[in-house]
Amino acid sequence: MVECKNLSYVYADGTKALSDLDFSTQKGRIIGVIGSNGAGKSTLFKCLTGFLKPNTGHLTYNHQPIKYDKKSLQALRMKINIVLQGAEKQIFLPSVKDDIAFGPRNLRMSSEIIERRIIEAIEATALESCKDKLIHNLSYGQKKRVAIAGVLALSPEVIIFDEPEAGLDPYMKQQMVLLIKALSKSGKTIIMASHNMDFIYETCDYVYLLKKGHLLAEGCLRMFWVIMISW
Numbered sequence: 001m002v003e004c005k006n007l008s009y010v011y012a013d014g015t016k017a018l019s020d021l022d023f024s025t026q027k028g029r030i031i032g033v034i035g036s037n038g039a040g041k042s043t044l045f046k047c048l049t050g051f052l053k054p055n056t057g058h059l060t061y062n063h064q065p066i067k068y069d070k071k072s073l074q075a076l077r078m079k080i081n082i083v084l085q086g087a088e089k090q091i092f093l094p095s096v097k098d099d100i101a102f103g104p105r106n107l108r109m110s111s112e113i114i115e116r117r118i119i120e121a122i123e124a125t126a127l128e129s130c131k132d133k134l135i136h137n138l139s140y141g142q143k144k145r146v147a148i149a150g151v152l153a154l155s156p157e158v159i160i161f162d163e164p165e166a167g168l169d170p171y172m173k174q175q176m177v178l179l180i181k182a183l184s185k186s187g188k189t190i191i192m193a194s195h196n197m198d199f200i201y202e203t204c205d206y207v208y209l210l211k212k213g214h215l216l217a218e219g220c221l222r223m224f225w226v227i228m229i230s231w
């Protein structure tokens, strides 16, 4: 479980990106983080993954405060990982299988485990037909699934998606809804940001609404329209 209490983050130029934010997750939940451009969603995700250290507040994972030394951060990213909006940013190697294996190989997992993780990640992301192709030749939607498979291969407990449906056609958007729901059903906790309210409505169990770094509202799906009205 990830929990933030009174989280604040100010960038070096003085921009107050998060102010006194309370946020928490529960295992298997799909949590949507919504808010207009500049609301603080990406900053929150950078704090949750340890890329940014909050100026004030408490940030814990499974009730333990997040530590910022190299070893602790590496361990944190095994538990909480992020799928960035631009798939290209997360692709490091030319072949699908090698790219999926990149994280597990860096962590020096055994070849049997790596092979099993590759197979499971390919299956979960329906990449069977692309698995022997060069990533350079894949479509945007396929590249996005390779990026997701690379994260799944690390087997994190919490997966953050930054605009998972952006750039996908209607069929692939629907596939993304199914993939996210299947991950949650398998026990993964999902946190995601999106500007697509239909996608949020179709996918999430619980929603946080941010405005200029402040938490404006939060609620489960049946509260969704109340949240929308107050936005």
Ligand SMILES: Nc1ncnc2c1ncn2[C@@H]1O[C@H](COP(=O)(O)OP(=O)(O)OP(=O)(O)O)[C@@H](O)[C@H]1O
Residues within 6 Å of the ligand: 011, 012, 013, 015, 016, 017, 035, 036, 037, 038, 039, 040, 041, 042, 043, 044
């Ligand atoms: N490196 C930075 N230096 C200074 N200010 C920053 C930096 N990164 C983000 N900000 C500012 O912090 C605020 C929150 O930005 P953030 O990217 O977290 O918002 P967001 O909700 O993810 O927006 P979007 O929906 O456009 O992705 C904005 O005012 C932004 O300009």
